[in-house]
Amino acid sequence: MSQPTAQPLTGRLIFEKGTRESRCIEPPALDVPEIDLAEALDGAVRAEPPALAAVTEVDIARHYEHLASANFGVDTGFYPLGSCTMKYNAKVAEQACRLPGFAGAHPYQPEETAQGVLELMAGLADALAEVAGFPAVTLAPAAGAHGELTALMCFRAYHAANGDPRRRVIIPDSAHGTNPATVAMCGYEVTTVPSDARGGVDMDALRATLDTDVAALMLTNPNTLGLFDENILAITEAVHAVGALAYCDGANLNAILGKSRPGDMGFDALHINLHKTFGTPHGGGGPGAGPVCVTDALAPYLPGPLVERRDDGTFGLTWPERSIGRVRSFLGNVGVLVRAYAYIRALGGDGLAAVSEQAVLSANYLKERLRGAYELPYDRTCMHEFVLSGRRLRKEHGVRTLDVAKRLLDYGIHPPTVYFPLIVEEAIMIEPTETEGLETLDRFAEVMLRIAEEAAENPDLLHEAPLTTPVRRLDEARAVKQPDLAWRPDA
Amino acid sequence: MYPKDLKYDKEHEWVKVEGDVVTIGISHFAQDQLGEVVYVDLPSVGDAVTAGETFGEIESVKSVSELFSPVTGEIIEVNDGLSDAPEVVNEDPYGDGWMIKVSLGDTAELDELMAAEEYEAFVSEEA
Numbered sequence: 001m002s003q004p005t006a007q008p009l010t011g012r013l014i015f016e017k018g019t020r021e022s023r024c025i026e027p028p029a030l031d032v033p034e035i036d037l038a039e040a041l042d043g044a045v046r047a048e049p050p051a052l053a054a055v056t057e058v059d060i061a062r063h064y065e066h067l068a069s070a071n072f073g074v075d076t077g078f079y080p081l082g083s084c085t086m087k088y089n090a091k092v093a094e095q096a097c098r099l100p101g102f103a104g105a106h107p108y109q110p111e112e113t114a115q116g117v118l119e120l121m122a123g124l125a126d127a128l129a130e131v132a133g134f135p136a137v138t139l140a141p142a143a144g145a146h147g148e149l150t151a152l153m154c155f156r157a158y159h160a161a162n163g164d165p166r167r168r169v170i171i172p173d174s175a176h177g178t179n180p181a182t183v184a185m186c187g188y189e190v191t192t193v194p195s196d197a198r199g200g201v202d203m204d205a206l207r208a209t210l211d212t213d214v215a216a217l218m219l220t221n222p223n224t225l226g227l228f229d230e231n232i233l234a235i236t237e238a239v240h241a242v243g244a245l246a247y248c249d250g251a252n253l254n255a256i257l258g259k260s261r262p263g264d265m266g267f268d269a270l271h272i273n274l275h276k277t278f279g280t281p282h283g284g285g286g287p288g289a290g291p292v293c294v295t296d297a298l299a300p301y302l303p304g305p306l307v308e309r310r311d312d313g314t315f316g317l318t319w320p321e322r323s324i325g326r327v328r329s330f331l332g333n334v335g336v337l338v339r340a341y342a343y344i345r346a347l348g349g350d351g352l353a354a355v356s357e358q359a360v361l362s363a364n365y366l367k368e369r370l371r372g373a374y375e376l377p378y379d380r381t382c383m384h385e386f387v388l389s390g391r392r393l394r395k396e397h398g399v400r401t402l403d404v405a406k407r408l409l410d411y412g413i414h415p416p417t418v419y420f421p422l423i424v425e426e427a428i429m430i431e432p433t434e435t436e437g438l439e440t441l442d443r444f445a446e447v448m449l450r451i452a453e454e455a456a457e458n459p460d461l462l463h464e465a466p467l468t469t470p471v472r473r474l475d476e477a478r479a480v481k482q483p484d485l486a487w488r489p490d491a
Numbered sequence: 492m493y494p495k496d497l498k499y500d501k502e503h504e505w506v507k508v509e510g511d512v513v514t515i516g517i518s519h520f521a522q523d524q525l526g527e528v529v530y531v532d533l534p535s536v537g538d539a540v541t542a543g544e545t546f547g548e549i550e551s552v553k554s555v556s557e558l559f560s561p562v563t564g565e566i567i568e569v570n571d572g573l574s575d576a577p578e579v580v581n582e583d584p585y586g587d588g589w590m591i592k593v594s595l596g597d598t599a600e601l602d603e604l605m606a607a608e609e610y611e612a613f614v615s616e617e618a
Contacts, residue, residue, distance in 0.1 A: 402526075419553040425524070476552040477527035477578065 018055030082429025085276035096342035107330035118315035133263025134293035147271025147290030166215035226385035236266025255384035258353025287333035358434035385431035499610035
């Protein structure tokens with residue numbers, strides 16, 4: 001045996017552990033008549049047994065325990081990932097969705113036996129409508145980007161019904177990448193408009209490109225720079241003046257709860273990321289929920305079925321008159337909806353407004369502590385997040401934003417979003433969220449200031465970071481070019 | 492960093508003129524800003540390109556960006572080597588990292604482009 005080491009966390013896959021003879025269960029002896037498998041399956045029986053993992057029970061437990069301990073989540077440490085909003089998921093919401101009536105509900109059970117779930121969905125739709133300022137809501141989309149797609153499909157159906165199909169959708173250059181992807185998926189063409197010096201939409205450029213071929217504008221407000229667009233009413237008015245629709249990417253709704261409403265800003269539709277605004281889990285890619293709110297004019301096109309509150313006080317399912325159809329099986333990811341409803345009811349209206357106040361205060365606090373050590377290209381009071389630039393560190397010390405991000409890992413902090421939005425060079429996008437206490441914010445600020453000092457004193461330290469993590473710096477270029485995604489027994 | 496025999500545009504492409512054929516790639520500044528290039532999507536021989544319009548995409552570990560043609564004309568050769576070795580764009584942006592060769596439609600377009608000194612001044616403002 002070579003040097004003693006603690007078992008490396010990332011060493012081996014479960015398939016590489018144990019021996020072919022390792023077993024963790026002994027099935028009981030056969031006590032039913034044996035049938036001929038080959039005959040029963042019409043010959044579709046594999047000749048070789050599958051290469052399943054073969055380990056002892058305790059080794060399975062250890063394997064997953066090690067993986068779990070190598071994971072980093074918001075319950076592990078600070079996770080200020082701008083735009084993504086890695087806020088704490090309240091445990092009370094987890095409890096709520098595990099109540100047997102919700103957890104055990106089945107999509108095929110008769111409506112009259114699922115009144116509780118349906119009432120909750122109707123209540124959630126009402127709450128979202130009130131928060132966002134729209135009359136109609138679908139809870140079906142399974143994620144924010146899915147909500148975007150749903151809304152643009154409704155836009156398409158609306159323009160088609162008016163005999164006025166249009167070709168273009170306008171998107172600012174600070175937008176999330178999902179916006180142009182949605183546009184392309186819907187068969188429209190993207191027109192990009194630049195941002196002005198204050199980080200909002202360049203009004204002259206917008207007016208210059210608006211014509212009757214524009215189907216919609218997609219805008220995030222507050223935008224990805226964490227700035228509220230001061231011209232929002234003029235923007236939606238100009239869009240409507242050419243017969244186009246205004247779509248709000250609601251990714252940043254968590255900054256304006258109880259303060260301002262996209263419906264009142266003149267938007268025609270909005271998606272809401274329940275995980276960003278209402279504290280549901282990100283879920284590692286799913287399940288999520290991206291409800292869509294729309295105006296009365298667009299309500300007939302919403303996907304179905306919708307939950308309806310009937311005159312006799314019961315709840316049932318209904319289809320909008322000119323519905324674009326289903327966008328998700330059954331009623332969407334209902335477990336996520338239960339969590340969001342629990343979050344909303346636990347906080348109430350005043351509590352939701354306090355969420356946004358705290359998120360905005362925390363972001364501005366960090367912004368003020370970090371200005372100076374890092375550049376602040378759009379120097380305005382921010383909303384729930386802000387974007388720094390590492391340009392000067394790069395110029396003066398040859399230290400890139402990527403190096404700063406990697407160094408944060410050594411301090412046990414998940415790096416913020418980097419290199420987004422694209423209009424900020426060496427961007428560092430920080431979103432502390434409302435759930436972090438002052439002690440955590442102060443420690444993060446001190447670590448960021450310390451890293452800026454390290455960049456000057458010992459740039460190579462940052463180039464080599466992280467030094468303390470289970471794996472060191474990964475070859476990101478090779479990961480893209482030669483992705484090795486599947487384990488094969490003979491590889 | 493900015494060879495004198497090339498011309499440059501504001502989208503950070505360079506152009507090498509040889510008769511009525513031009514070779515196009517991206518500048519040292521552009522590859523440095525992008526970081527490690529992992530994928531280059533180029534058009535095919537025979538495709539038309541238009542000055543100021545996109546002719547392809549370049550993806551780095553940081554982002555995906557569009558490639559803008561500085562000139563109008565027809566593509567007569569494409570650097571196929573970049574599909575297997577896109578990192579050459581970082582290693583040798585003005586040599587083996589070239590992207591397309593275009594048969595020029597209108598040589599007057601070349602007058603719109605910047606000389607090396609002008610381009611260097613332009614990027615020092617951006618940086």
